[in-house]
Amino acid sequence: MSTASSSSVRKASEAVPDQFPAGLRVLVVDDDPTCLMILEKMLRICRYEVTNCNRAEDALSLLRQYKNGFDIVLSDVHMPDMDGFKLLEYIGLEMDLPVIMMSVDDGKNVVMKGVTHGACDYLIKPVRIEALKNIWQHVVRKRKNEWKDLEQTCVDDVDRQQKTNEDADYSSSANEGSWRNSKRRKDDVEDPEERDDSSTLKKPRVVWSVELHQQFVAAVNQLGIDKAVPKKILELMNVPGLTRENVASHLQKYRLYLRRLSGIAQHQSNLNNTFMSAQDAFGPPLNGLDLQTLAAAGQLQPQSLATLQAAGFGRSTAKSGMPMPLVDQRNHIFSFENPKLRFGDGQQPHLNGSKPMNLLHGIPTTMEPKQLANLQHSAQSHGNMTMQVSAQGGQSSSQLMQTPQPQARAQILNESTSTSVTRLPQTMQPSILPNGTTSAVLARNEFGNNNRGGGYNLVSPASTMLNFPLNQTAELPGNSFPLQSTPGMSSIVPKGRFPDEVNSDIKGSEGFVPSYDMFRDLHPQKPHDWDLQHVGVTFETSQGSLDIPPSAFSHQGYASSQQNGQNRNTSTAGKAMFLLEGGSDNGNAQSMGQQLNPIFVDGSVRVKSERASDISSQTDLFSEPFGQEDLMSSLFKQQQGSIATAESELEWLFHHNTPV
Amino acid sequence: MEVGLMQRQWVDYTKSLFLEDFLDSQFIELQKLQDEGNPDFIVEVVSLFFEDSERLLNDLTAAFDQPDVDFQKVDGHVHQLKGSSSSIGAQRVKNVCIAMRSFCEEQNIDGCLRCLQQLKQETCLVKNKLENLFRMEQQIMAAGGSIPSTELIF
Numbered sequence: 001m002s003t004a005s006s007s008s009v010r011k012a013s014e015a016v017p018d019q020f021p022a023g024l025r026v027l028v029v030d031d032d033p034t035c036l037m038i039l040e041k042m043l044r045i046c047r048y049e050v051t052n053c054n055r056a057e058d059a060l061s062l063l064r065q066y067k068n069g070f071d072i073v074l075s076d077v078h079m080p081d082m083d084g085f086k087l088l089e090y091i092g093l094e095m096d097l098p099v100i101m102m103s104v105d106d107g108k109n110v111v112m113k114g115v116t117h118g119a120c121d122y123l124i125k126p127v128r129i130e131a132l133k134n135i136w137q138h139v140v141r142k143r144k145n146e147w148k149d150l151e152q153t154c155v156d157d158v159d160r161q162q163k164t165n166e167d168a169d170y171s172s173s174a175n176e177g178s179w180r181n182s183k184r185r186k187d188d189v190e191d192p193e194e195r196d197d198s199s200t201l202k203k204p205r206v207v208w209s210v211e212l213h214q215q216f217v218a219a220v221n222q223l224g225i226d227k228a229v230p231k232k233i234l235e236l237m238n239v240p241g242l243t244r245e246n247v248a249s250h251l252q253k254y255r256l257y258l259r260r261l262s263g264i265a266q267h268q269s270n271l272n273n274t275f276m277s278a279q280d281a282f283g284p285p286l287n288g289l290d291l292q293t294l295a296a297a298g299q300l301q302p303q304s305l306a307t308l309q310a311a312g313f314g315r316s317t318a319k320s321g322m323p324m325p326l327v328d329q330r331n332h333i334f335s336f337e338n339p340k341l342r343f344g345d346g347q348q349p350h351l352n353g354s355k356p357m358n359l360l361h362g363i364p365t366t367m368e369p370k371q372l373a374n375l376q377h378s379a380q381s382h383g384n385m386t387m388q389v390s391a392q393g394g395q396s397s398s399q400l401m402q403t404p405q406p407q408a409r410a411q412i413l414n415e416s417t418s419t420s421v422t423r424l425p426q427t428m429q430p431s432i433l434p435n436g437t438t439s440a441v442l443a444r445n446e447f448g449n450n451n452r453g454g455g456y457n458l459v460s461p462a463s464t465m466l467n468f469p470l471n472q473t474a475e476l477p478g479n480s481f482p483l484q485s486t487p488g489m490s491s492i493v494p495k496g497r498f499p500d501e502v503n504s505d506i507k508g509s510e511g512f513v514p515s516y517d518m519f520r521d522l523h524p525q526k527p528h529d530w531d532l533q534h535v536g537v538t539f540e541t542s543q544g545s546l547d548i549p550p551s552a553f554s555h556q557g558y559a560s561s562q563q564n565g566q567n568r569n570t571s572t573a574g575k576a577m578f579l580l581e582g583g584s585d586n587g588n589a590q591s592m593g594q595q596l597n598p599i600f601v602d603g604s605v606r607v608k609s610e611r612a613s614d615i616s617s618q619t620d621l622f623s624e625p626f627g628q629e630d631l632m633s634s635l636f637k638q639q640q641g642s643i644a645t646a647e648s649e650l651e652w653l654f655h656h657n658t659p660v
Numbered sequence: 661m662e663v664g665l666m667q668r669q670w671v672d673y674t675k676s677l678f679l680e681d682f683l684d685s686q687f688i689e690l691q692k693l694q695d696e697g698n699p700d701f702i703v704e705v706v707s708l709f710f711e712d713s714e715r716l717l718n719d720l721t722a723a724f725d726q727p728d729v730d731f732q733k734v735d736g737h738v739h740q741l742k743g744s745s746s747s748i749g750a751q752r753v754k755n756v757c758i759a760m761r762s763f764c765e766e767q768n769i770d771g772c773l774r775c776l777q778q779l780k781q782e783t784c785l786v787k788n789k790l791e792n793l794f795r796m797e798q799q800i801m802a803a804g805g806s807i808p809s810t811e812l813i814f
Contacts, residue, residue, distance in 0.1 A: 031740070032712065032740055032743050032744045033708050033712055034705060034712055034744040034747050035743055035744055035747045037708055038690065038693070038705060038748075041701060041705075045693060076743075078736065078739055080736070103743070104739065104746055105739070125746055126686045126689070126746045127747075129689065129692075
C-alpha cells in the first residue's frame with residue numbers, strides 16, 4: 001500500500017529528512033496561554049514544527065483529523081475541559097503517539113499517574129528548552145519498539161501458525177480451497193507495495209484465524225475481560241504451538257480495540273458512520289462470542305446498538321449518529337444471538353425506509369448501483385478478497401460500508417444468507433497486525449500516511465454494519481445485505497448507536513491487502529515521515545486460514561465532514577468485529593494498507609481485503625464478484641479524498657495473522 | 661542620559677530584581693529565547709502573563725465571594741497561576757501560590773484570603789518592576805545602545 005499518500009497536513013516530507021529531528025511535528029496542548037506561547041517558542045527554536053492548542057478537545061479533533069500529522073504530543077496535566085491523563089489515554093488508544101505530560105506539579109503521585117497512564121515522559125514546569133531538545137527520542141523509541149514487537153510476533157508465530165493452519169478446521173473445505181485460490185490470486189495482484197512490506201518484514205506472522213480468535217475470545221470471556229491474562233488465556237485455549245507472547249500481543253490489541261470502541265463511541269459526535277457489518281454467515285459462534293466480549297468490554301454505547309438495531313429493522317432511529325453496532329457497553333450485552341439484530345432475518349426487507357437504508361441511521365448513504373459496481377470493480381481488479389459487501393441500501397440489511405476514505409478497501413460484507421456463506425471467494429488474508437500497538441484495536445486513522453494497522457474491532461461477523469459515509473447508500477445491488485445473513489449471525493451492530501460519532505462507523509476496509517502496510521510503515525520508508533506511517537494492514541492470507549466471511553470493513557470515511565477516523569464496526573461473520581477506522585482526512589488518501597481480514601470462522605465467506613491504495617483509486621477490492629457487490633468498494637470509492645487511510649479495525653485481527 | 665550610564669543602571673536594576681526574588685532563572689531562559697527575529701518576545705509573554713493573571717485573580721476573588729467556597733475550583737486557579745508565574749520566572753508570585761495551595765487543601769479560608777491579597781500585591785509589584793525594566797531597555801535601544809546579556813551580569 002502506498003504509504004505514499006503523505007498528504008498529511010504536515011508532511012514530514014516538508015522537513016528535510018536528514019535533518020531529523022528538525023521538523024518533528026509537535027502538538028502542544030496547554031490551557032495556559034503564557035506557557036503555550038513559551039513552549040511554542042522553545043520548540044520552534046528546536047526547529048520543530050509546532051501546533052498549539054489550548055483545549056484538549058481541540059487537540060483530539062486535530063489529531064483525529066490529521067492522522068499521521070503529528071509525531072508527538074506535549075500536554076499539560078491540568079486543563080479545564082479534560083484531564084490531561086484522559087487525553088493521554090485517548091491519544092494512546094486512538095493514535096498511539098508518544099505523549100509527554102507537563103505540569104508545575106512535581107508530586108510523586110502525579111508523576112506516577114503519568115507513568116501508569118502511559119506517558120512517555122513527564123516534564124516539570126517551567127520547562128527548559130534543553131528538555132525539549134531531546135523529545136524526539138521518544139518518537140524514535142516508540143517506533144523501534146513497535147517494529148520489534150511486530151517482528152517478535154512474527155517470529156514466534158510462524159511455527160504456530162503453521163500448525164494451526166494444518167489443524168484448521170474449516171467448515172467448508174470448498175471455501176477453504178477457494179480461499180486459498182483467492183489468496184493466491186490475491187497475492188498475485190497484490191499491491192507491490194504491500195509485497196514490499198511483507199518482504200521487508202520477512203517474518204511469518206501468526207495467523208489468528210477466525211477459529212483461533214474465537215477460541216481466544218471465548219477464553220477471554222470466560223475469564224472476564226478484566227481478568228484475562230495471557231497465561232490463563234493460553235491455558236484455556238489450549239492450542240498447541242501458541243505461545244504466551246502471541247496471546248499477549250493479541251490480547252493487547254483486542255483490548256485496545258475494545259477500548260477504542262467505547263472511547264470512540266463516546267467521542268465521536270457527528271459522524272454518521274456507516275457500519276459495515278460483515279455479516280457473514282460465519283456462523284454464530286463467533287459472533288456470539290465476540291459480541292459478548294465486546295459487550296462485556298462495554299464498548300458500545302447502548303444507544304448505538306439500539307440505533308443499529310433499529311436501523312437494521314428498518315426503523316429509523318432517531319439518532320443520527322451511526323450506530324455502533326458492534327460494541328456495546330459493558331453492561332449491555334448485545335443479543336448477539338439474535339441475528340436479526342440488525343439485519344433482521346435475512347434481508348431486511350424492512351430496511352427499506354424511505355431513506356436509503358443505511359443501516360446507520362442518519363447516514364443517508366445509499367450505495368448506488370454503480371458504486372457497487374465500482375466496488376466490484378475494484379474488487380476484481382485487486383483480486384483481493386472480495387468482500388461481500390452486503391449493504392443494502394434500503395433494502396434488507398444494509399451493511400453500510402462506509403468508507404469515507406478513499407482508501408477504504410472494499411469492505412467486505414458478507415452476508416450470510418445461510419450458514420454457508422460461502423460466498424465469498426475472497427480470501428481474506430489476515431494480515432498480521434503490524435502494529436506492535438498494544439491494543440488490537442488500533443483504530444487509528446492516519447491521515448495522510450498509511451494507517452497503522454490500528455486497532456480493529458472485531459466485529460462479530462454476524463452483523464457487519466457498514467457505515468456508509470454519508471454519501472453512500474448501501475445498496476448492494478442484488479445482494480441482500482449480508483447482514484441478513486444467517487440467523488446465526490448476531491448482528492452486532494445495531495445495538496448501539498454510535499453516539500453521534502463517527503466512531504461507530506465501520507470503515508469499510510478497503511480490501512484486504514495482503515501486505516501489511518504497517519510493516520512498511522514501520523520501516524521508515526520515508527525518511528521524513530516521522531510518524532509512523534500507518535501500516536496498511538494487509539492481510540496476508542494465512543495459510544488458508546481465513547475464510548473470511550464477508551466482513552465489511554468499511555472504513556472510514558466519512559466523506560462528510562467528519563474527519564475523524566471512524567471506527568467502523570464491521571462484523572465479520574460473526575466473528576470479529578472489526579472496526580475500521582479510517583481517518584477521514586481531507587484528501588488524504590491513505591491507502592489503507594489495512595485490510596480487514598474478517599475473521600471468519602468457517603470461512604464460508606471469504607473476504608478478500610484489498611488495500612485501497614488511494615482514495616481515488618480504491619475500491620478495487622473484490623476480485624470476485626459474488627454477486628455481492630462490494631459495497632465497500634463502492635463506498636470506498638466514494639470516499640475519495642476524504643479518507644485518509646482508514647484503518648480497518650478488523651484488520652487488526654488479521655494483522656495478527658501472519659501471512660505465511 | 662548617555663548610553664553607558666543607562667546600561668549600568670539597567671544592570672543594577674536587573675540584579676536587584678533577581679536578588680529580591682522578583683525574578684528567577686527562568687526569566688533568563690526566556691531572554692535567551694528572544695532573538696532578532698522576535699525582538700518583542702519577552703514583552704509579549706510578560707504581557708500575556710499579566711492579562712492572564714488578572715483574570716485568574718478576578719476569578720479567585722469571585723470564588724471567595726461565594727457563600728460556599730469551592731476549594732477545588734480555587735485550587736485549579738491557583739495551580740494555573742503557579743504554572744504561568746513559574747514559566748515567566750515570577751518567583752515571588754509563584755511562592756505565594758504554593759502557600760495558598762496548602763491553605764486550600766486545609767480549606768482555610770482566612771489563610772487563602774490572605775494569600776490572595778498577597779498575590780495581588782506581588783503581581784502588581786513584579787508588573788511594575790518589569791515595566792520599568794522594559795522602559796529602560798527601550799531607552800537604551802533608542803539611544804543606540806544594546807542590552808547586555810543578563811546571564812553575564814551574574
